[in-house]
Amino acid sequence: MIQLSKILCPTDYSRTSDKAVRYAIELGRKVDAHVRFLHIMQPENIAEKTAYSYGVTKKAANHEAFSDEFRQLMMEEKKKGLSADIMILRGNPYNSIIEQAHSWGADLVIMGSHGRTGLTRLLMGSVAEAVFHALDIPVLLVKQEAVEKATMDVF
Numbered sequence: 001m002i003q004l005s006k007i008l009c010p011t012d013y014s015r016t017s018d019k020a021v022r023y024a025i026e027l028g029r030k031v032d033a034h035v036r037f038l039h040i041m042q043p044e045n046i047a048e049k050t051a052y053s054y055g056v057t058k059k060a061a062n063h064e065a066f067s068d069e070f071r072q073l074m075m076e077e078k079k080k081g082l083s084a085d086i087m088i089l090r091g092n093p094y095n096s097i098i099e100q101a102h103s104w105g106a107d108l109v110i111m112g113s114h115g116r117t118g119l120t121r122l123l124m125g126s127v128a129e130a131v132f133h134a135l136d137i138p139v140l141l142v143k144q145e146a147v148e149k150a151t152m153d154v155f
């Protein structure tokens, strides 16, 4: 039988990954899986860099790295029965996502086809490509436009 109890949803807070977050929430609830939202901090983010250079603890940094809106959304979804947690790691995005998928034992990854920095004319961004390539579990790549079509009636 297919195991589907742990869904990993990496997000870079881009519009496309927000769409993937919606899919992860809906699917997680439907199949009663636990969803882990994961953000990888990169040094080029000045705010994050500053936070670390001032010696902010990992816990405090965790608090800062997911927006209030995201936390609010999570609280509401949890009230509605979603099982979820959020995690911040520091490092190279695709290595960290791949490592976390392995160490946590994720059954499925749901992420955006694109993110903050890439060109939409490319099939997918470099993080999406590396994760899809490296993992042997299914990776669901959510496209920006596809979701807009699919969710029109729902939202």
Ligand code: ATP
Residues within 6 Å of the ligand: 009, 010, 011, 012, 014, 016, 017, 020, 038, 039, 040, 041, 042, 093, 110, 111, 112, 113, 114, 115, 116, 117, 118, 119, 124, 125, 126, 127, 128, 129
């Ligand atoms: P590129 O980074 O190659 O310039 P891009 O930014 O358009 O292109 P990706 O970075 O591959 O595309 O983003 C695809 C998906 O990967 C995002 O929607 C998000 O789900 C995930 N992702 C990207 N960066 C991060 C990150 N720092 N932390 C967590 N998830 C990420």
Ligand code: MN
Residues within 6 Å of the ligand: 012, 115, 116, 117, 118, 125, 126, 127
């Ligand atoms: Mn990117």
